[in-house]
Every structure is written in structure tokens, then in C-alpha cells.
Amino acid sequence: MANERITRATTPARRASVLDAALACFSERGLEGTTVSDIQSAAGCSVGSIYHHFGSKEGIAEELFILGVQRLNQRMLKRLRRCKTGEESVRAVVGEYVRWATRESAMARYLHSRDVSFSADARERLRDIHREYVEALFAWFAPFVETGEMRRLPVQVYIPLISGPIQEYVRRWLSGQHTRSPQQVEALFADAAWNAVKAR
Amino acid sequence: MANERITRATTPARRASVLDAALACFSERGLEGTTVSDIQSAAGCSVGSIYHHFGSKEGIAEELFILGVQRLNQRMLKRLRRCKTGEESVRAVVGEYVRWATRESAMARYLHSRDVSFSADARERLRDIHREYVEALFAWFAPFVETGEMRRLPVQVYIPLISGPIQEYVRRWLSGQHTRSPQQVEALFADAAWNAVKAR
DNA sequence: CTTTTACTAGAACTGAATTCTAGTTACCAT
DNA sequence: ATGGTAACTAGAATTCAGTTCTAGTAAAAG
Numbered sequence: 493m494a495n496e497r498i499t500r501a502t503t504p505a506r507r508a509s510v511l512d513a514a515l516a517c518f519s520e521r522g523l524e525g526t527t528v529s530d531i532q533s534a535a536g537c538s539v540g541s542i543y544h545h546f547g548s549k550e551g552i553a554e555e556l557f558i559l560g561v562q563r564l565n566q567r568m569l570k571r572l573r574r575c576k577t578g579e580e581s582v583r584a585v586v587g588e589y590v591r592w593a594t595r596e597s598a599m600a601r602y603l604h605s606r607d608v609s610f611s612a613d614a615r616e617r618l619r620d621i622h623r624e625y626v627e628a629l630f631a632w633f634a635p636f637v638e639t640g641e642m643r644r645l646p647v648q649v650y651i652p653l654i655s656g657p658i659q660e661y662v663r664r665w666l667s668g669q670h671t672r673s674p675q676q677v678e679a680l681f682a683d684a685a686w687n688a689v690k691a692r
Numbered sequence: 693m694a695n696e697r698i699t700r701a702t703t704p705a706r707r708a709s710v711l712d713a714a715l716a717c718f719s720e721r722g723l724e725g726t727t728v729s730d731i732q733s734a735a736g737c738s739v740g741s742i743y744h745h746f747g748s749k750e751g752i753a754e755e756l757f758i759l760g761v762q763r764l765n766q767r768m769l770k771r772l773r774r775c776k777t778g779e780e781s782v783r784a785v786v787g788e789y790v791r792w793a794t795r796e797s798a799m800a801r802y803l804h805s806r807d808v809s810f811s812a813d814a815r816e817r818l819r820d821i822h823r824e825y826v827e828a829l830f831a832w833f834a835p836f837v838e839t840g841e842m843r844r845l846p847v848q849v850y851i852p853l854i855s856g857p858i859q860e861y862v863r864r865w866l867s868g869q870h871t872r873s874p875q876q877v878e879a880l881f882a883d884a885a886w887n888a889v890k891a892r
Numbered sequence: 893c894t895t896t897t898a899c900t901a902g903a904a905c906t907g908a909a910t911t912c913t914a915g916t917t918a919c920c921a922t
Numbered sequence: 923a924t925g926g927t928a929a930c931t932a933g934a935a936t937t938c939a940g941t942t943c944t945a946g947t948a949a950a951a952g
Contacts, residue, residue, distance in 0.1 A: 502899085502949085523809055537900075539942095540901050543942080549939090606809075609724060609805055648861070655860070657856035660859060660860070661848070680849060681853075688884045727907090738931055739909090739910080739911095895951085895952085897951100900946085904941105905943090906942090907938105909936105912933100912936085916932090917928105
């Protein structure tokens, strides 16, 4: 009855192993520097298998990107649920971002490296994911706006205000332009983030 | 006596025409979507000529990126020289960024799309350019720090604090995730920027 | 146990990036 | 001015990575 695509039990494992291999290769040789042969042999499978699951090299890159974004978003929302106040929440976002960027630096580097030049389809999926994330964040912060702890601003402006500076710093740190580690400036950026959105 | 490379009078023009053509192609079909044939015919020259001047497709991409960064930096410093106070300067940075991103959106989109995955050489050049820019900015803002108008912070932190949020917003706007134009939120981000670096 | 089809394998194909060879012009020294 | 040198240009030829194709294999469904 169900006309959904049937997938086998082994499929998720294979897809995951390809994505793992891809991230390792990309982080070592860059996106353009790695061939699908590299990914193929790192994942221990054939070209056929890769093209069956992902359709193209770009397809792998897109899936990996989307997976990374989803994991980061989930991680952030999970962290937020342990917070009591608006201030604690805002500071947690900055802290969690730093922890993610330093612990999963391969993925962080990959996510920072590209988001344009994807297929229209992938961009649409990303836009949906982002919208959903923005809404979840907004739902989390709304009560603190209501109580007057935080400023009322256009929805799309909270993420840039809170995460923009730390993201920009991390981007430059990942590309080797800064020597001071994100941890060393975390408190400073947390202060700035809170200062930007707290009620005056 | 000089063992510098001699370049002909026509060379800069040819290089410029190739870079112009490349930006047009990249902005229309994306970096990976454009072939060097595309660039070649748009610039009206041969493959040989392109490879003589740039060495590779990646070479073109790197030169274009570096050129774009240099132009943006120059533009910013030029704008700053018309400012009297620290506050005026900080607000000018945000405003000029918005103007640049909306007027030269092809270049803005290109600069936002990639900075990692360049050759070690290009990354080093970018690092030098960025360091020089940071120092120039610091030299500009130092007097305002001295007079107590602005906070004294680690050098590398000013750019993320001031431009991070607007950059992040523009990035998302360029990739079609936001409908509200940068101009509509410029004042808000200028306030936040000034608030982040002004003396308390 | 048979049928169906997701899935895998790897050889063959295609086309874009790059290299090569043969010129052609600008610049300089005499 | 003129001959030499090296920057520069052209476009055919090559290479090699991405993709497609065909022939299977094995897991689920009936």
C-alpha cells in the first residue's frame, strides 16, 4: 500500500560511511582536491554504490553539508533546553558554538567553506531547515522577550546579533588568520551577544 | 639590474578582462559550473593566454577573490577617513558594508561563497592582506580608544564585533534566506556595533 | 521458492582542465 | 633601425576525474 521508497537495513550504514569518508577526504585535501575515487576507497565501496546513493559528487557534498547543519542545530537546541534565563541561553549559544567549532573542527571547517553554489533543490532544503531552526529558537526566546528580559526585534536578526561575531571570529581562526583560540575570546563574545539583545 | 619579472603594457588589461569575465561567469553559473572555455570566450582570448597568466582555473578564482578583498578593504579605509568620531566610524563601517554588498552583489556573493580550499600560497597572501587591514583599522581606531570613547580590546576582536552581525545577515540575504533587505536592518546593526565597542 | 528490485561492482565513456608546441609581438641593447 | 630575447598568444593534443552503463548479487515480499 505504501508507495514510499523501500530502503534496506544496510543502506543507512553505507550512506554514513560514505559521508564519513567524504568529510575526512574534504578536510584533508579540500572539496575539489578529492576525487570520488578517494571517497570510494576510503569508504570501501564501488563507484556504482556511491552513484546509486548520492547521484553525484556534488550530491555527497550537499548531503554532508545538510547533515552538518542539522547536527549543529540539534545540538544547539538541546543545549538551550538546560537553560533557565534569557541571559543563560544567549551565553550558552556562544559557548556551544565554540565547543562545536573546536571539537568538530573538520565539520566546522567544511560548513564554513561553502554554502552557495549548491543545487536549487539543496538550497531550498537548507532554507527550510534554517527557517525551522529560526522558529525553534524564536519559540525558545519568546518568553524572555515577553517578560521584558530581552529586546523585541525582527525574527531574522537574533541569530546574526548573537552568533555573528563568534562565527566570524571562528571562521578566521579556522582559516589560520588568528592565533588566539576561540576559547580565549569566548567570554568577551558572550558578553557582547547578551549586551546586543538584552532589554536596555 | 632588476631581476623582477617584466610585464608588458597590455598585460594588466588582459588580466583584468579575464577576471571580469570570470566574475560574470561565476555569478551566472557558479564556480564549478563555469568552464575555462566559458571564461576564455567571454574574455575573448585563448586557453594558452589564460594559463600563461593564471596557471589554472583555481588561480583565476584566487586572484579574483584577493582582488575583491583588497577593493573592499580600500573602500572601507577610504570611507573611514571622512569620519570624525569613533561612533561615526563604526556606523560608517556597517553602512559601507551594506552599500558594497547591495551595489556589488556579484562580488559580494563570490566573496561570501568561499575562502577555504585555496592553495597554501593564496591563503598566506590573504592572511597578510588581512593582517595589514586589521592594523590599518586599529591605527584608525586607536585614538578613539585613547580618548576613552571606545573600549580597549584584543586587536583581532574588533572586526568580528563590528561587522560580524551585518556580514552574517548579508550572507543569508545573498543566499536567499531572508526577504528583508540589508538597508532595512542597517540602523539596527549599526546600533549594535557601536554598542559593542563603545566605552561603558 | 520465486519474483522483484534495492543495491553493488567495475569497465567504458565523456568532457573539462591542463599541457605542449609552434608561433607572434613587445621591449631592449647595440 | 634591427636583431635578439622573452613575454605572450593560439589552439591542437593529452590526461584524468566525474559520470554512465551493463551485468550481476542479495535482501525483502508474496
